[in-house]
Amino acid sequence: MTASTEMTTATTAAHPGTLYLVPAPLDFGCDTEAPLQDALPANTLQIASRLTHWVCENAKSTRAYLKRIDAIHPLAAPLQQQQITELPREVHKKGDHGGDKGSVSFDARPLLAAALGGHSMGLVSEAGMPAVADPGSSVVRAAHDLGIPVVPLVGPVSLLLALAASGLNGQNFAFVGYLPQDGQERGQRIKELEALALKTGQTQLFIETPYRNQALWQALLQALQPHTRLALASGLTLPSARIHSQLVRQWRQQPAPPDNRTPVVFALGR
CATH class of the missing domain: 3.30.950.10 (Tetrapyrrole methylase, C-terminal domain)
Structure with a gap:
């Protein structure tokens, strides 16, 4: 049995978690930060605070974002216990759609093992909506292929x-x-x-x-x-x-x- 077949079987054997597309504030790299409540709805921040498994561009900036969320809505797990996985460098630098010049074709299904095990996950970029002018489309495609629900949250684009x-x-x-x-x-x-x-x-x-x-x-x-x-x-x-x-x-x-x-x-x- 191939790895892809095993993953497909896993999605039918249990109820998978949900992949949430979590927008981030647009102040990344700026001299000042805006209050999160000014740019992101309360529901988005509440859902993000309940997640403990993440796929991201950069783990350091994701931890900084989670720290800001924690100040408003306490995280479900301490920052040190958050499971944060970075996309490979060639993906978040060159794109991951596979059909564009310079982009790569990336199989993101292994990154979603936690969702197959029943944990909801967050996909986050450094600013704005992941997979829009940012990497992450490979993760979203993989979620659809594996039968994992995909829910985009409201936030700035x-x-x-x-x-x-x-x-x-x-x-x-x-x-x-x-x-x-x-x-x-x-x-x-x-x-x-x-x-x-x-x-x-x-x-x-x-x-x-x-x-x-x-x-x-x-x-x-x-x-x-x-x-x-x-x-x-x-x-x-x-x-x-x-x-x-x-x-x-x-x-x-x-x-x-x-x-x-x-x-x-x-x-x-x-």
Whole structure:
């Protein structure tokens, strides 16, 4: 009997736990933290406090998040007794969908052994909703394949918050991840996304590692046409949040690049 067959048998032999997709606050890496109650509903925090088995990007940041939850709702088990498993580095660095360029095909079923044994588990990323602009889709697919219920909890999703606040088309949009780091390739990619947005009306959303924010911003102002609308949203859900959307020609007259510390969502369209 293969390992996969054994796992499938286990799901039919007992009632599995539930895989909860637990959103995290968007202040990871920011200079200040917002109160959890300001960004996450009480029910989300209560469910998270009852979980003792986790799959995550980074164990250290997950423990820090659980410590913040514990201050509001005492954890079901002490922090030292929480079972926290990290996704492999190649998965959370390159993506785990398997069909995308540079991503890997990862069998996450072994990570869900606790759920097969009846324990509910949490999937968490460093910020926002896991498996959306973050790794975790392989874990969700594995849960479905094993018959483990999947329940997404309510919390902030930076892409949707940025899109809603941009004034760009929210009926037709695409998230394209990170743009190339090479200057020439990045400029070409920006022009491709602009052409698609102007032709179809589809808003193009993308992100960058914070320390490259300003380099990307300058590339956008150089490559985009004057009448294209460009939006940036940084520090979402924080008191220091910055959300601006205007035409490129207006940005060029009043240059105001994002800082190189705060996560930013960029969007362009018409």
